Amino acid sequence: MSNSRRLPLVAPSAFRLLPQIVAVALVAASVQILPAQPSQTVLATPTTVAWGYYWAGAKPVLTVHSGDTVVMQTLSTCGSPERLQSLGVLAADIPPYEAAIYSNVPESDRGPGGHILTGPVAIAEAEPGDILEVRIQKIQIDAPFACNSFGAGRGFLPDDFPYSRTKIIPLDRQKMTAAFSPGVTLPLRPFFGSMGLAPATTAKYNSAPPWMHAGNIDNKELVAGTTLFIPVNAEGALFEAGDGHAGQGNGEVDITALETFLTGTFQFIVHKGDPAHRLLWPRAETPTAYISMGFSENLKTATEMAVRNMITFLSEQNPDFPHLSRDDAYSLISVACDVDITQLVDTNSGVHVLCPKNIFTGPRTHPAVP
16 A cells, blocks of 8 residues: 555455455445654653553544554663673664663652653544554664673573673674674564553553563564554553564573664554454564464463464454364364564563465456555
8 A cells, every 4th residue: 555645444344354255345434544744753761661561541642643653762671782782782773862761760750661662643633442563664773783692580580590691792883793703693673572552550660571562572573574463452552662682592591682772663554343244462464474373371371372372363353264163263273373482581471473474376356465
C-alpha cells in the first residue's frame, strides 16, 4: 500500500478474522482513505523515555492516528556514558543524547525494570479490545559498538558464571558485521528487543518480563520489514520501544544480546476489536513466515502456549489462506513448522512457533497486502 496516503482505521473485517464473505462486505463499507500525514519523530530525551516500565497511566509523548508513521530514537542497555568510557568506548562514539537522560531522569521515575524505553506513543483510535499492527519499516544502528554482559546470579547458567563481565564489540555499519573476537565475525540483523503496549494493570509493569502486551520479547526475527500484532489493553495503546540489538542468538542465554543504540521507523494501524475473535497474545509476520508466541516462567507452559496460539491462528485467524481444522493445524506444526526458544532469561521465558508461508500453495482468501 502506498505511503503517499494514510492507511484507514481498519474494521475487524479488514483484519480478516471473520469468514471471508462477511469480511469483503464490511471492508467495502468501512475503508476510508484519509489525507497523507508526514512522519513524526520522537527523539530520546529525559521527557520522552519510560525508564523500566510499560504503564497505562503514562502520559503520551506524542499522539498520532491510525496509519501514521513515527521515527523513534532509543538508548541501549549498556549503561551510562561514564560506564561505557570506563570500558574503553571513546566518548565521541557514544550518542550525545544519552548523557542528559542519565543525568536528568529522577531516580523516583526509574523502575521497576531497567530498560530505558522511548515513548509512549498514543494512537488516538486505539481502544481496549482492538489490535495494533506495528509495521517495522526501518532500523538504523546509531553507534559503532555493541556491548554484551552477564552478571552474578543472572543469565541461564548463573552457577557456572558467578561473576559479572561486559564485552565491548566493535560494529562495522557499512559491512554490517561485528568483530566479536579475532577470527569470529558476526552478521548484523538489528531489531528491537522490546516493543510493546501498556498492559491492563494499574501499576507500572516491569519492563523485563514479556507478556500479552509484548514488551521485552527479544525475538530476533523482528527485523525491518516485519510486522508485530499486539492486543490493545489501554486507551491509545501507548506504544514504547527500546532495548536495541544489533544481533542475537535464540535463547539469549547470558541475558544480553549485541546491545546497542537504534532508531526505528514504525507505522501504526489500528484494527477495531471483534469480541468473537479477539487476539489475546502477540503474533508477528515476516515476509516468509507467520509467528505465534508464548511467555511463562515455566518453559513447558510457554511452549504449550506458543503451539496453541499457532493452532488458533491456522484454524481461525489466518488472513491469507483457508482455515485448517484444529487437527490438521496441530499436525502441520509438527511436520512443517519450527518451535524455537526465543529467550530463557527475561523472568518469563519466551517460545515462538515459526510457520513458513511457502507451504501454503492453494488460492488465497484475500489479496496480499504490499
